[in-house]
Amino acid sequence: MILTGGCLCGAVRWRMEGAPSAVVACHCEDCRRTTGHHVACMTVDAAALTLDGAAPRWFASSETGRRGFCGTCGSNLFWTATDWDRIEIWLGSVDGPTGLTLSGHEFVGSKSDYYDIADGAPCFDRLAPEDRGFR
Amino acid sequence: MSRAGTTATGGCLCRGVRYRVTGPLREVVFCHCTQCRRSSGHYAAATACAPGDLTLEAEATLTWHRASDIAARGFCGTCGGNLFWKPDHGGHVAIFAGTLDAPTGLRAARHIHVASKGDYYRIADGLPRFDLEPGA
Numbered sequence: 001m002i003l004t005g006g007c008l009c010g011a012v013r014w015r016m017e018g019a020p021s022a023v024v025a026c027h028c029e030d031c032r033r034t035t036g037h038h039v040a041c042m043t044v045d046a047a048a049l050t051l052d053g054a055a056p057r058w059f060a061s062s063e064t065g066r067r068g069f070c071g072t073c074g075s076n077l078f079w080t081a082t083d084w085d086r087i088e089i090w091l092g093s094v095d096g097p098t099g100l101t102l103s104g105h106e107f108v109g110s111k112s113d114y115y116d117i118a119d120g121a122p123c124f125d126r127l128a129p130e131d132r133g134f135r
Numbered sequence: 136m137s138r139a140g141t142t143a144t145g146g147c148l149c150r151g152v153r154y155r156v157t158g159p160l161r162e163v164v165f166c167h168c169t170q171c172r173r174s175s176g177h178y179a180a181a182t183a184c185a186p187g188d189l190t191l192e193a194e195a196t197l198t199w200h201r202a203s204d205i206a207a208r209g210f211c212g213t214c215g216g217n218l219f220w221k222p223d224h225g226g227h228v229a230i231f232a233g234t235l236d237a238p239t240g241l242r243a244a245r246h247i248h249v250a251s252k253g254d255y256y257r258i259a260d261g262l263p264r265f266d267l268e269p270g271a
Contacts, residue, residue, distance in 0.1 A: 008173040008202050023255065025177070029237075033148040036217035036231025037165075037180035040256060059214040061148060067215060073200045074210025074217055076176035090176025091255050100255040114163045114232050114241040115180065118260040 005093040007075035011054040014077070016089060018048030022130040023091075023100045025121075027111035030061050034069070035076050038111065040102060041088040043131060046080065049087055104128035142188075145235040147216025151196030152209075154218075156230070158188030162244035163232045165262075167252035170202050174210075175217050178252065181229040182241055186221075189228050245269075 006013040020042035031039040056068035056077055068078035080087040091098055108123040117123060142160055146153035161183040171179035191197065198212040199221075209219035220229040232239065246258055250266040258264060 006173075008170055009200065025256075030148055032233035033146070034214055034216045035175045035177060035233060037175055037177060037233045040177040040253075057212075057215065059149065061214065069210075069215030071212060073174065073202060074198065074208060074212075074215055075174045076215055076217065091253060092172035092174075092176040092178065094253070097254045102256050112233060112235070113238045114182075115165075115243045116260050119257045120259065 001099065003098060004095045005089070006053070006095070007070035007073050007077060007093065009070060009073035009075070011072045012056050012070045012075070012077060013052040014089065014093070015050045015052065016042075016044055016048050017050075018044050020044050020100065021086070022128060023102055024104045024106050024128050024131060025102055026106045027117075028107035029110050030065075030067075031107075032110075032112060034059075034061075034067055035090070037115075039076075039079075039088075040091045041079070042091060042098075042100060043086050043088050046085050046087045049089065103130070106131065142184075143235050143239065145230065146193065147196075147211035147214050147218060147234060149196070149211060149214035149216070151193060151213045152191070152211050152216065152218055153193040154230070155190045155192055156184050156188055157190065158185055160184050160230075160241060161227070163241050165243060165246045165258075166248055167246060168248035169251050171248075172251070172253060174202070174208060175231070177256075179217075179220075180232040180243065181220060182232050182235070182239075183227040183229045186225060186228050189230070 022043040057071035166179040
């Protein structure tokens, strides 16, 4: 599949050609404090992603992980890690329909208290099975 | 240690922005508009307070972006944390609920702008849904 996307102001643009290995939501505290709610993302081969326009600004959010966002408008876009050949793309940044469906919720033990997870998708204390092989 | 009158504290991931609220917080509203979806990376969850009740205790990295002619979005320029949505009318400041220190004691009340929601998730929590915004 081919998907395109970008940030709110249009400075950072991306194109992905490939098949996502995981489409999940993450409720960890790092994702909460950066997105302002929780994350929904697809994991793809790093080689499947092409960036265009302004370079994202990267923040090292852990020893190995880093988060990519637009330095102009603050849009949250990516997460990846050192020595990892994959990248997670935040689904809110996709242009138009994605054709994808969330298949699970990760780190639900860290979720905040103001919302419920009610869509019936499987919940995991840490990573979903389709994510475990990769990190 | 809590300070008298404080109803909530919060901040971004890198703690470049930290805030304190001394006053009532609105129930949480989920916004599925295209601007909130692009900025947050999914959709937004926002509480709100009176502008005078919000104190910034750290703001060195706070950056404002105007995506529309009615409001500005406040985010952290270091970690990208989405924090505030401040309408020009000055009636309130929206605070993105994921940045509140948990537990928040708040509950979500409704979904707005659901006509522009993404196709990859379902709204299944039973809360009222509005295609646009009530009263808008």
